[in-house]
Amino acid sequence: MLTYGTVVVGGGIAGVSVAAELAREGDVLLVEAEAELARHTTGRSAASYIPGHGDAPARALVAASRARFDALAEEAGHAFLRPRPVLHVAHDADEERVLREEVLPLDTVDELTVGEALAYWPALRPEGLRAAGLVPDAQDADPIGLHQHFRRALRARGGEIRTGTPVTVLTTTSTGWRVGLGDEHVDADLVVLAAGAWTDRLLALAGAVPLGLHPLRRTIAIARVPDGAPVRRDDPFVVSAGERWYAKPEGEHLLVSPSEETPADPGDPRPDELDVATALERVNAVTTLGLRSVVTSWTGLRTFAPDRSLVVGDRPEHPGLHLFAGQGGSGIETAPAAAALAAAVIRGQDPPTDVAVALGDHGVGVGAVLARRLPSPGGPAAPRR
Numbered sequence: 001m002l003t004y005g006t007v008v009v010g011g012g013i014a015g016v017s018v019a020a021e022l023a024r025e026g027d028v029l030l031v032e033a034e035a036e037l038a039r040h041t042t043g044r045s046a047a048s049y050i051p052g053h054g055d056a057p058a059r060a061l062v063a064a065s066r067a068r069f070d071a072l073a074e075e076a077g078h079a080f081l082r083p084r085p086v087l088h089v090a091h092d093a094d095e096e097r098v099l100r101e102e103v104l105p106l107d108t109v110d111e112l113t114v115g116e117a118l119a120y121w122p123a124l125r126p127e128g129l130r131a132a133g134l135v136p137d138a139q140d141a142d143p144i145g146l147h148q149h150f151r152r153a154l155r156a157r158g159g160e161i162r163t164g165t166p167v168t169v170l171t172t173t174s175t176g177w178r179v180g181l182g183d184e185h186v187d188a189d190l191v192v193l194a195a196g197a198w199t200d201r202l203l204a205l206a207g208a209v210p211l212g213l214h215p216l217r218r219t220i221a222i223a224r225v226p227d228g229a230p231v232r233r234d235d236p237f238v239v240s241a242g243e244r245w246y247a248k249p250e251g252e253h254l255l256v257s258p259s260e261e262t263p264a265d266p267g268d269p270r271p272d273e274l275d276v277a278t279a280l281e282r283v284n285a286v287t288t289l290g291l292r293s294v295v296t297s298w299t300g301l302r303t304f305a306p307d308r309s310l311v312v313g314d315r316p317e318h319p320g321l322h323l324f325a326g327q328g329g330s331g332i333e334t335a336p337a338a339a340a341l342a343a344a345v346i347r348g349q350d351p352p353t354d355v356a357v358a359l360g361d362h363g364v365g366v367g368a369v370l371a372r373r374l375p376s377p378g379g380p381a382a383p384r385r
């Protein structure tokens with residue numbers, strides 16, 4: 001029977017990134033249920049890196065990831081980020097309140113006049129636009145390139161990958177964990193659950209209390225741009241301040257989303273025609289684009305903890321069983337720093353200095369992030385941003 005230092009469960013960006021980090025100092029097996037890696041949420045994102053996005057720990061991890069993205073680009077010989085500013089727009093009183101109270105105070109966002117916003121995205125109708133802000137340092141990310149880079153790094157460091165191998169059993173042994181893989185099993189000192197939407201199910205499989213990690217659907221459609229419509233390839237990524245829609249160029253087309261958050265079971269969701277129609281309708285309502293048809297569409301699952309913050313750490317009652325989950329809508333943009341943080345926490349080491357400095361009071365210390373993230377029954381709901 002095979003024995004590993006660490007078995008990482010899940011072959012999306014979370015699994016490969018933390019496995020690659022762990023393989024710097026030990027032997028690692030990555031197991032993925034599907035025949036290929038990155039088939040689920042990782043392959044379905046909007047591919048953006050937005051300074052200031054998410055809750056405070058996510059914002060810190062996005063910031064700390066910037067230099068790490070550059071270092072990875074140096075290793076790979078090609079970039080994983082390409083500049084594309086984000087334009088936040090507010091079209092009613094509620095959106096203007098969100099923009100002024102939650103978005104503009106961020107030091108990554110500059111306030112724009114309505115005229116300036118229209119110059120950034122000429123497709124906007126001037127009427128109804130109340131306020132706007134720009135994130136000049138936002139970028140398009142390359143999630144699949146980044147995933148491939150982590151996968152290569154994992155292999156180069158001696159790590160193994162097994163696809164088409166769902167974990168079906170997780171039990172303790174006298175020294176660690178036995179991981180059932182269909183007809184066979186492997187033993188490991190440590191198991192890391194990095195299985196996105198499925199992470200709570202794996203916790204239950206291991207006999208641990210689930211954390212309340214819940215998948216929420218989000219749909220993206222690639223819309224045809226009608227002839228003569230004012231769309232340029234270097235237009236910004238435009239986001240409604242109330243998170244009702246977003247849009248950005250995708251080659252000659254326009255990527256649009258209704259930004260829905262519909263609860264779903266873990267699985268392989270397909271787009272609902274109504275969500276696609278809603279995305280076109282919301283973008284058409286504030287622009288002169290007249291979008292009517294789509295080239296393709298897809299739906300992915302963004303998985304959140306009850307307080308919507310990243311979960312990194314373990315639980316004292318299940319030694320050796322670690323979590324790296326709840327990346328929500330930030331799993332790509334936080335991956336370089338979050339994986340380094342998770343690997344340090346799993347090894348029982350201090351977080352890397354750059355990540356610790358960026359996090360400040362937001363979860364530095366072994367297990368601290370998870371300790372703060374445990375659901376508190378009856379506690380107040382967490383704010384969305």
Ligand SMILES: Cc1cc2nc3c(=O)[nH]c(=O)nc-3n(C[C@H](O)[C@H](O)[C@H](O)COP(=O)(O)OP(=O)(O)OC[C@H]3O[C@@H](n4cnc5c(N)ncnc54)[C@H](O)[C@@H]3O)c2cc1C
Pocket residue numbers: 009010011012013014015031032033034037038039040041042043044045046047048049165166167168194195196197198202218219220299300301302325327328329330331332333334
């Ligand atoms: C529409 C949309 C837009 C997004 N836009 C952005 C964005 O612009 N920027 C950004 O940073 N993030 C974005 N995200 C979020 C980002 O895509 C996710 O945070 C990230 O991909 C999550 O990665 P993961 O590895 O946790 O999950 P996944 O990619 O879903 O990987 C989990 C893996 O675990 C495997 N697994 C499950 N059960 C088992 C088992 N029993 N045994 C073995 N393997 C198992 C699954 O098969 C799967 O491959 C977006 C997400 C969506 C849906």
